[in-house]
Amino acid sequence: MVLPFALWGTAMAAMAPLVITGGPLVVACFRLFPAGVAILLALPFLGRHWGIASTDRIWFLVFTLVDASLFQLFLAKGLAYTGAGMGSVLIDSQPLLVALLARSLFGESINPVGWLGLMIGLVGIICLGAPPDLLRHWWLLGEQDSIANLWDPGEGWMLAAAVAMALGTVLSRYACRRSDPVAVTGWHLVLGSLPLLIWHGLDRKWPLWPDWTSFDWGLMAYASLFGSALAYGLFFWFANREELTSFSSLAFLTPVFALAAGGFWLGERLQPLQWFGVGLVLLSVLVVSLRRRIWEPAEVDSDLFSEESGG
Secondary structure, eight states: OOHHHHHHHHHHHHHHHHHHHHOHHHHHHHHHHHHHHHHHHHTGGGTOOOOOOGGGHHHHHHHIIIIIIIHHHHHHHHHHHOOSHHHHHHHTTHHHHHHHHHHHHHOOOOHHHHHHHHHHHHHHHHHHHSOHHHHHHHHHTOOHHHHHHTOOHHHHHHHHHHHHHHHHHHHHHHHTSSSOHHHHHHHHHHHHHHHHHHHHHHOSSSOSSOOOOHHHHHHHHIIIIIIIIIHHHHHHHHHTTSOHHHHHGGGGGHHHHHHHHHHHHHOOOOOHHHHHHHHHHHHHHHHHHTHHHHHOHHHHHHHHHHHHHHO
């Protein structure tokens, strides 16, 4: 279940330089369309059907607009203005939104231990990605003007991307009630890229075809085939079978993998505060996953005993 978030973290590191040279719209299009086509071509080999059930089509269209078109647009726009930094903190805060939506819509139990784990994860990604100056202002209660100056347009785009991703995670369950989650993933990537492709064609700010090197195209291919096709296919397959709160909490690991990719490719090294953040993120995932066992040990043990007796 960790693999989608590892692929997303490394894909963000691959996309960041491409957005600067090619523009956010073209990166979003090239990430979505080839990935969707690859998934659809793989369906027959996986023994799955291409069709979307008629009862799911309205939800599918909403899901496609939110999770594909809007999320990728907001993400690419955010990468154009900001790096991993605070933008990563904002976009990877979406497990909190997913937990609230899952609690409201599906009645998933969170309990105080689960909320504690989610907050630990949020603090962890803040330690990982927030600018040191911002952390210093928070700790020392710096002036509001100084704090405001650390906010840029990229942070707003990343926050919007986090909201879109959280809504998309929940909407995927409605779009996959009677449809194959893998087929839904493929079609929503293909169709979600079309509005962005049209917009890019009408936009005169960026060239229609980016002037990338072979290495740049390799990064784009990785972000599309691995960071989208494989990652999205696995993500929505798991999202329709696992508890959303526990599964989405793994998104806290995304900046960890992004920083690891930066260390491997660019020779970057983590600061002591970032290592502390990594520890908090790992602790958060563990606490959220075991929240029922920690908060209600007697009830969980009795449930396991009943299942073993019945079996």
